Amino acid sequence: MTPIRKKTLTAIPAAGMLAFALAACGSPGSSGTTAPEDVTGEGCVPIAGEELVALEDDRNLQASENILAAFNADSASGSALEAVNAVSAQLTTDWLINLNKQVDVDRDTPAQAAQTFLDETGAAEGLSGGSGALIVGYADFSESETLANIYAGALEAAGFETETQSVGNREAYLVALQDGQFHVMPEYAASLTEFINPDAGPGSDAVASSEIDETLATAEPWLNDAGLVVSEPAAAIDSNAYAVTTAFAQEHDISTLSEFAEKCSGKASILGGPAECPDRPYCQLGLEEVYGIQFGQFKTLDIGTLSKQALVTGEVTVGTVTSTDGSLAKGVTVPPGPESETEESTEDDGE
Secondary structure, eight states: OOOOOOOOOOOOOHHHHHHHHHOBOOSOOBTTSOOOTTOOSBOOOOOOOSOEEEEBOTTOOSOOOBEEEEEEGGGOOHHHHHHHHHHHTTOOHHHHHHHHIIIIISOOOHHHHHHHHHHHHOTTTTOOOOOSEEEEEEOSSHHHHHHHHHHHHHHHHTTOEEEEEEOOOHHHHHHHHHTTSSOEEEEEHHHHHHHHOTTOOTTOOOOOOSSHHHHHHHHHHHHHHHTEEEOOOOSOBOOEEEEEEHHHHHHHTOOBHHHHHHHHOEEEEEEEEOTTGGGOTTBHHHHHHHHOOOEEEEEEOOTTHHHHHHHHTTSOSEEEEETTOGGGSTTOOOOOOOGGGOOOOOTTOOO
């Protein structure tokens, strides 16, 4: 393997990463007030329901957050890459939704979910050529741990000795990966690209594309400089997603964001999401600019639990979730949660 010059990664402030991950949700109206004067259209009132569905991002608003494996370059042997590429070939967003359901809803362990994937897809079959020990890291959330166990299983099938290890957040673990403290890590293409961009910082423009090939082409020289090698990307994507209740989708015959724009843009529609959403390009701002969707109100909710609970209780029309949330699996019901957890936004929401 040709020696690769290493570059020390500089941590991007958390606010800078949020600016990429949550980008824009347009001008919000304060929850409980009349809609802003510039909002047109009637919109659609929320419809409560226990089951949720994500609206398809049919115009590719979101960046290419495809799942892939990031290796320390010295550990990226051909047989190791072949093993994780075999995982990528089988891993879809639907698979990841169901794996997250298995862990987060059904309460199986990440190792059990990983074994389900390997058994049912056969992704580890026919692998060989590996030798030596590899440590597979994972970040501090269950999806990352499940993916790490899947990679570890495939690498073991190829002949490597493996262990999995919690390695914290990206600011810490990428430096440790460069230094060889561990060897491989589940990653997300667009977020990794933004993080290793040498010109990244607060206020800088996003460089990742909605097209995975373009994103990886942008990242390639920075990965080389950082001493990192990535696998083939999976079809599975974990990005912002916009959910409605199944009852709402059926009532309005809506399955895509374009259909929502056509039928439900306007004053009665309420968006729930993180406080950063109204000023970020992958959130409300992008929904308005790419799809022409206007909302009469915005409610400040976290990306996940509170947004889902507000959908279930009929407090918001659309909730911000992740595209691989286990609650999006067919047949999963979401508990409403304490009503007091819902926090209303103000005109000052966003950064």
